[in-house]
Amino acid sequence: MMSPFLCLWIATFFAVSQGCPEPCTCVEKKYGRQLAECAYRGLQAVPAGLPSNVTTLTLSANKITSLQQSSFLDVTQVQSLWLAHNEICAIEEGTFARLLHLKNIDLSHNQLVDFPWGDLYNLSALQLLKMNSNQLVKLPWEAFHTLKDLRSLWINDNKFTTIAQGTFDAMSSLSQLQIYNNPLNCTCRLLWLKTWAENTLISIPKRDSISCAAPESLRGIPLGKIPKLQCTPPSVQLTYHPNLDNTVVYDGLMLMLHCSVTGSPQPEIRWKIQTSSQGTEINGPNVERDGNDLSAGGSKQNAESFLLFKNGTLVIPNFSKQEEGTYTCLATNEVGTREVSVNMALANSENTVEDLFRNNLATSKLGAKHCNKEAQANSSKAGEKLVIIYRVPAGMGSSDGGTLLESHLWAYMLCLVIFLYC
Structure with missing residues (x-):
């Protein structure tokens, strides 16, 4: 006769495993929340069939190359989405637009050159956004205008040559901003950032690494130390x-x-x-x-x-x-x-x-x-x-x-x- 403890373990095992696609592991948390752990699995795409009540989805350190509108249709309740250290180079417009509950997203250490910035418009609950260590080139000035609850923004180690005035104005909750190691073109267009960084209360790490790549006369000079420009x-x-x-x-x-x-x-x-x-x-x-x-x-x-x-x-x-x-x-x-x-x-x-x-x-x-x-x-x-x-x-x-x-x-x-x- 099977012991009550063994029956309970089997029941729990099947309850946890039900609806969880291989090779992921799904774990039930408190208050109906569920963690889907799919990191380090060699995945080339987001697995289908994830439980609908997943609130934390970990897909880091895989071989995913692209994301589509259909990638997260099964997990619209997700609050934390970890996608760092993949090979993502393309994201279809609308991929994140339906994830209205998203609070944390990590897309760092990928190969992104472009991003569907319009998807951020619906993500008003977002608190952490990590996009560092990519190849991003263009940053629209209105990209973050609806992210009033965003507290930490990481866009360092990309290919941004300029940042438009007003880009960070709407993020009233922002407390940390990482923008170092971008090849900034330190012309009159960027002088506002020097003044803003000198006066803001937001934490801006590695200020000396926020430096100029152009023009040639200012190459390597930190933005905060460039001489006054004739504008x-x-x-x-x-x-x-x-x-x-x-x-x-x-x-x-x-x-x-x-x-x-x-x-x-x-x-x-x-x-x-x-x-x-x-x-x-x-x-x-x-x-x-x-x-x-x-x-x-x-x-x-x-x-x-x-x-x-x-x-x-x-x-x-x-x-x-x-x-x-x-x-x-x-x-x-x-x-x-x-x-x-x-x-x-x-x-x-x-x-x-x-x-x-x-x-x-x-x-x-x-x-x-x-x-x-x-x-x-x-x-x-x-x-x-x-x-x-x-x-x-x-x-x-x-x-x-x-x-x-x-x-x-x-x-x-x-x-x-x-x-x-x-």
Whole structure:
């Protein structure tokens, strides 16, 4: 006859083992919690058939290479998920999104280059997040914005070159942050982190290992010890140059808008063009030359409607009614963005230049008789200017007509200078 103790042991064994996939071991804990121990089993994937009441799942030190949406559908009550020391290089979006009870997750010592950061949005109960010792490159600034209970964040030993300002602001419970051993690019964009780290009460271990990998002049220097950088927002000036080789301006005028910028670091220039028919954005040069030695003939033979040179000069080879609109130059660096716009309008040849400016001054967006340069300097967007192009039909230009046109042209140039430099 079987002893009562042996019966109890067998019953307990089967109760513990029931529903636990091999080669894992499942152990019942207090209050209905259950531990699934699957570490060091040589697993290449998350095993199927795990008990639904598992609250702690240990899958560390296996050979798992990827995770899918279906990987944890059986264990949506899990609170602690240990996945360190695997070979995980890919995680499908939505893999963790349903684990609403998750408090601890360890993905350290894997081969992750990318991560479905949107999955963290639903994990508001998370308290520990370890992603250190991977190959992660990009860290969205909003990645942790819902993790108000997160206490410890480990993202050290990755490939992050920059961290956006505000990345850690929402984590009001954070007490430990590990960000060392990342190849930081210590430019103006990262200066906020130096100031923030100097003033925060959060524990930040190994501060001297939070160092610069670039630029070359700062390589190896701890972020907290880098010298003061010269960081100034862009300043923009827009100048206009018509093609006046022959004094007479004919229909099909070539226009040149030059965007002159200063700032540190050197700002990048792009143009936005809004005409009545379409909007166009030019984010980089489409002409190899720098625009300083531009020949009208060469430009007019180009099939492009707008030519952007490397020095910021925008050329409209054949300005016509179709090219009327607002031309905006935007200059951007790591400190900010500034822009300045000009409205280009093509008038009829029947009107004199004086009439054109008199009739349009009231409707111009300039609007004032003087220019407030101080107000423009404190704004990221300078006021728009109105430029009216005096179009002369082909064939007009000699004798008395040429003399009359020349007087109008000089008046036009004078008004143009007033409008552009205000």
